[in-house]
Amino acid sequence: MSLNRSSSGLAIAGLVITAVVATWWLGTVGLALPSSGNPERASAQAILALVLLRGLLLPAFGLPAGLRLARATWPGLLTMVAVAWPVVALAWSASEVTLHAVLAAEGALLALAVVIGALGTAPAHLARERLSADATDIMATVAGLLVALGLWVTRQHWIPAGLS
Amino acid sequence: MRRRWLTPLLLAAGASLGLVPACLASFDLAATPAWQGWTRAGRTTEIDVRLTSDVARPVRIVVAGTGRSVAAEIDLQAGVPERLQIPVAADDVLSITASAPGVAPVSRTLPLAFAQSPLLAVAAESGDRASLDGYHSIAIAHEALPRHASAYSSIDVLVISSSVVAALDERQWAALATHLGRCGRVVLAGPEGEWAAAVEKAAGCAGRNLVRTPSLGRLAEFLSTNPFAPVDAVNPTSLPRAATPGQAQWGYVAAATIASLALMALAVMLLKPFAWIAAPVVVTALSVTVIGALSGSTSLALWSEAESGSSVARYQAVQWHSPTKRSRTDAPLAALDGAQPCSPISESVLRYDPTSRRISTLEFDARLFRTVPVCFSGTMAVDRAIRVSANPDGTLSARNEGRTPLPAGSLLRDGRSLELPALAADATAVIQIQPAGSADLSPVAKRAASRLAPGEIAAFWAESRNLGAGGEATHWHLQRLRPQ
Known part of the structure; x- marks a missing residue:
């Protein structure tokens, strides 16, 4: 149950950020269309926002979940990445972003999800054997935020050039 | 070693089937811009493309400028010259490329000249000259006048004599009539006659931008008292x-x-x-x-x-x-x-x-x-x-x-x-x-x-x-x- 609950929490977090970005994207495009604005730019920005947000939230939410459970949370992490695909695909249709850049970004996010999911096994066991439950929670949250911060600082390196 | 004889044999077989001549044969490409290459920024001009091939083949012609191009496909007949006038947006340099399957593409580059002053094109009998202060004047032979009305947007005033109008081919006349109908600024020189009447009938804006003058020598003086009306499209x-x-x-x-x-x-x-x-x-x-x-x-x-x-x-x-x-x-x-x-x-x-x-x-x-x-x-x-x-x-x-x-x-x-x-x-x-x-x-x-x-x-x-x-x-x- 705890695996299901934790994974569905990750999937719902992915759904929420997708819904927020989709609302912004559709709103911006809807306002731009009557005034001959630029839907292509808003669409490219929506893709970038989805890639960045998922990239930052994967460690911020995924690491604490994995370390707390000491089990792999891959289904939730992979779904957190994948739930944005319909919006990413529609935004790509309206943008000048290349397919290669989008595929590279989504591939990087899937790889990140796999890596973070793997951290839910061996390192988590070690942490739970040596630390109390509260300390593990604190350590997991801090670790997640630090990885997210590291990804934000190094975003120029892992986000494909065609997106930024 | 055993394959050394294979290549000449295949070439000989290909040649006997007519494949090699078709692949090696090329075609001639010539291109001439309208108005002697003069135009103005943001206008449309016309490229006169001439193609000849020694074998029948489909050819794709692309006239390309910066960021925009026009393509046309024609079927060339062996030894029969083809001529095609293609309207195209004016650009500093246009490249014209003709390509066909199995033949190396042939390209020509055409630089266009952008006039800072309004352009005055004079299509009259040889020897007749016309000029206007503030205009850049170019003399055009009647066969070089464009076949598309949109190409007239390159010039600001056309001076044409009745005899040149009479010598235009059907497409040139249709283009000129459309230009007149769109209130293009035209000075018609020469006596009354059938073609002068046709020009007057084709003129739009109630003829406000068609000026009749008996002589090109006094054009400037004439236009100073009969100015063109602004075109409000x-x-x-x-x-x-x-x-x-x-x-x-x-x-x-x-x-x-x-x-x-x-x-x-x-x-x-x-x-x-x-x-x-x-x-x-x-x-x-x-x-x-x-x-x-x-x-x-x-x-x-x-x-x-x-x-x-x-x-x-x-x-x-x-x-x-x-x-x-x-x-x-x-x-x-x-x-x-x-x-x-x-x-x-x-x-x-x-x-x-x-x-x-x-x-x-x-x-x-x-x-x-x-x-x-x-x-x-x-x-x-x-x-x-x-x-x-x-x-x-x-x-x-x-x-x-x-x-x-x-x-x-x-x-x-x-x-x-x-x-x-x-x-x-x-x-x-x-x-x-x-x-x-x-x-x-x-x-x-x-x-x-x-x-x-x-x-x-x-x-x-x-x-x-x-x-x-x-x-x-x-x-x-x-x-x-x-x-x-």
Whole structure:
């Protein structure tokens, strides 16, 4: 149950950020269309926002979940990445972003999800054997935020050039 | 070692089948710009392309400038020279490339000269010279005059003699007549005659921009007392349209987005975790397929104006294309003259149809929500003759003096609109003048009324038309009437 609950929490977090970005994207495009604005730019920005947000939230939410459970949370992490695909695909249709850049970004996010999911096994066991439950929670949250911060600082390196 | 004899044998076999000569044979390509290469920024010119091949083959010709190009495909016959005039947007340098299967492409580069001063083109008998202060003057032989009316936009004034008009071929005359109909500035030199009368008949704007002069020597003096009238053409991109095509697409995309998010929420709630990953894949494929399967829309707005008694109306038109799928798209264009993208479209190719001698297709990179406008300008035949006269009781009489029935429209005068009923041929209608409510004009009628001089009266019609490219086509026609 705890695996299901934790994974569905990750999937719902992915759904929420997708819904927020989709609302912004559709709103911006809807306002731009009557005034001959630029839907292509808003669409490219929506893709970038989805890639960045998922990239930052994967460690911020995924690491604490994995370390707390000491089990792999891959289904939730992979779904957190994948739930944005319909919006990413529609935004790509309206943008000048290349397919290669989008595929590279989504591939990087899937790889990140796999890596973070793997951290839910061996390192988590070690942490739970040596630390109390509260300390593990604190350590997991801090670790997640630090990885997210590291990804934000190094975003120029892992986000494909065609997106930024 | 055993294969050393194989290559010459294959070549010999190929040669005997006629393959090798066909592959090695090339073709000759020559290209000449209109107006001796002179043009002005933002204008259209014409490239005269000549091709000869020693074998029959299909050839693709591409005239490319910066970011835009025009392509045409023709079937060359062995030893028969082909000549093709292609209208193209002016650019610093144009490259002309002819390519055919199995032959190395042949290219020519044509630099164009951009004049800072207005251009004066003189097409007269040899020896006749004309010049105007402030104009850059170029002398043009009659056979070098363009075959497309849009190429006349490169020059500001054409000076032409009656004898040169008489020597024009059919296409050159059609282009000149269209230019005259669009109120192009033309000075006609020479005596009265059949061709002089034809030029006067073709001139639009009631002939205000056609100047007759007996001698080119006194042209400057003559024009100082008979200046050209400013040409006030409608900006086609400002023409009204029912709705932005992208707005309809937006509704579908919003619905698809909401549906896909709802489906995935359901999948997370109802399916097992390891099945979740399949849901976004299926939903993504579904939403992209559904949106891509929606038919793209095209709409056309056409604005034409004619003077009373004229058989020709000048028009400006715009056609909007809104595909729904991200792909390379071929958009068929309306059967109208002078097609050019209203603003530069990156990586676009206009296809020139040598049979209809028109730009027939626009090839461009389509995007969801992207609307691509193509502008047209030219002249069209009109068969509408209406006479309006004032009656002693204060009403107006409108009489259809033409041979065809007239649809219902409106009469415009001094910013007011009066209802004009449909009129059969030779029918007359009495129109009551309503001083109070008739000033409440629609936006498009206001635009029409704003184009009239004070006291000028005009008939105005709005109709739906089929212009050969599918989609919705709205045609507004403003016919100025003679005051009675």
